[in-house]
Amino acid sequence: MIHRDLAAELERAAAWAPSITLTGPRQSGKTTLCRQVFSDHPYCSLEAPDDRAFAQEDPRAFLAQFPRGAVLDEVQRVPDLLSYLQGVIDADPAPGRWILSGSQNFALLESVSQSLAGRTAMHQLLPLSWDEIRRFPRCPNGLEQALFSGGYPHIFNRDLHPPDWLRSYAATYIERDVRTISNVGDLTTFQRFVELCAGRTGQLLNYASLADDCGVSQPTAKAWFSILEASFIAFHLPAFSIRQRPRLVKMPKLYFHDTGLACWLLGVREPDQLRSHPLRGPLFETWVVSEVLKHRIHRGARGGLSFYRDRNGAELDLVVEEPEGLTLIEAKSAVTPSSSLLAGIKRVGPRLQGLSPRCDAVVVYGGEDVQQRTHGRLIPWRLVRSAAPPQVEPLVQVLAEGRPVAGAEVIAGSPDGTRTSAKTDERGRATLRLDSGHLPLTVLVSRDGFEPHEEAAWIPDERAFHVQLTAQASGGS
Known part of the structure; x- marks a missing residue:
């Protein structure tokens, strides 16, 4: 397994926090990362029936078998265990002893907030970033292949054809994980809902429209999308907001965390289909936004991402807010660099430049050359990480x-x-x-x-x- 960028954040957290809680989608590499970073800790998965039964029936004895702490995987399976763990931590708050991981955001966060508030450092591990994928001996050699493959580690660890693995992943998610998160009665309709969301990645999150197209009520559409967020399948990007500019659009945008999964749900079975696919642009935008999100989350940052759209049609894919200033990012799947790629930045940039002492502008595009233009930089997709780098000295x-x-x-x-x-x-x-x-x-x-x-x-x-x-x-x- 390659080195994960989040490893350094976990090591830093272990120096001060009595426990660390790691969430993220199923199969994003949480178990492997925890066992790598905390190789001196005993490991126990509460997915195993015997260990889960032990933790449920006698939580004190279960925890007592780990006097120096442990890595406890899938802890949302026994939420009551965290109340007992609170007492253990209060009795001995030595840092870095307890490492908790789980795949369900809502279930785990609710339990943690009730029992371990102030006692744990929260982190998320999303699928592989492009920089991490490049560390494998064999990685995608073109943009279409990168979008098609996504970032789930198993695909690269085993050099698998993405649809072969994603088919099983999607089926497991619908048939197993969804049932443990919420009582979704009609799984067939829910699967249709997930496919509809994949078709709207990179677009405004309109619950009324989703509900109509899926044949469910608007409250059901909202509840079902919350399931997608809870299981790290999709997320919403908030609209950029300025109090003195009421004409900005307030509706958020919908994105998938992984373009490979989105491609599978859209029926894309070969990367070449993406060369002329009607959703090539939104899928590329999804990839760029998710890459920026991964880079921030995997270095411990939270929030600070939004998109800009006003009622006059001026739009910008991503606004990154840092204490040092703003970075304006556009995602364009075109392979040929041209001034037209900067049209959105030319229109929106002047409206935001007065809000910050620094306002950088970047277009991530589908080509291969870096160019510095008057209104911003053109960056090839392979160098997406340089779109919004941390402000540090090399x-x-x-x-x-x-x-x-x-x-x-x-x-x-x-x-x-x-x-x-x-x-x-x-x-x-x-x-x-x-x-x-x-x-x-x-x-x-x-x-x-x-x-x-x-x-x-x-x-x-x-x-x-x-x-x-x-x-x-x-x-x-």
Whole structure:
């Protein structure tokens, strides 16, 4: 299994929180991540009938078998256990002992809020981000394949044809998971509802229209969509709101967390179908929005995402609000860069620039080139993470055989030709002075006695980028 970006956040939380609660969709990799990060903890899944029965019948004895804590998986299966865990934590609030995970947002959060308020650090693990997918030996080699495959880890761990796995996943979700979340009487109609939502990904979330098309009441449509959110199948993106601008649209937009699952529900069985599919644009928009969401959630951020639309038709796919300022993002599936891709930013940008000391504008598109235009940057889909990067200084750490290398020359260049350089200090660290407008970076590291190292398409984040140098062979120059 590849390294997950959320691992660092879990490690940080374990340094101060008595317990950590990890939620996310089924099969997003929660169990694997918990067992990797907390490999010294005992593991117990309450999905197993014997362990679940033990926890239900004698919760005190069940917890007593883990005097140093444990990873407890699928804890929403025994919600009453958390009340007893509260007492254990209060008696010994040592950090990082109890790791809880579950696949149902509502059931787990309700139990946690009642029993472990102030005692647990909450985190979510969504399907793989594009940056994580790229760490596999075999990953999608084109945009259509990326949209078609989605991000569920099993598909990449086992190199599966996505429809083969997604067929089973969708059936399990409808036939099993939905029953445990809510008493949905008519599963056939509910499945139709899920398919209708897939067909509306990237569009306004209109409950009345969904209810009419599905043949159910509007309250039922709302309740059923809450099930999709509770199980991390779909989510709603709120509309950007400014008190002094009442003419903004207030209705949220609907998005799927995973484009692969959306494609399966839409009947897409081969990636080439997406080249001319009528929902190619909304699916690409869904992919971009979900990528930005994953990147934020997997580094511990919450909120700050919305879309802009006013009653005059001016629209922007994504507004990212950070303390440092705004980032305006458009998603365009076109493969050819052109000024027309910036039309939305040209129209909306001036209306938002006065709201923040910094207002960056980015178009993520289906092509391959990075371009800096007057009104914003054009970024290829492969570099989606650079659309809204954290505002940090790029930090490079140079090592050789695990030890810091001082005095190494680190040179970084950006697509617009901007270059900067720095030498590593005694800790092997060099800080590069470039802002987010110069990403992604190509980094060259050199030091006498070592082979040079080059890294392309690097997007900095909160953690240092580690470079391992190899000593030159005897007689090398």
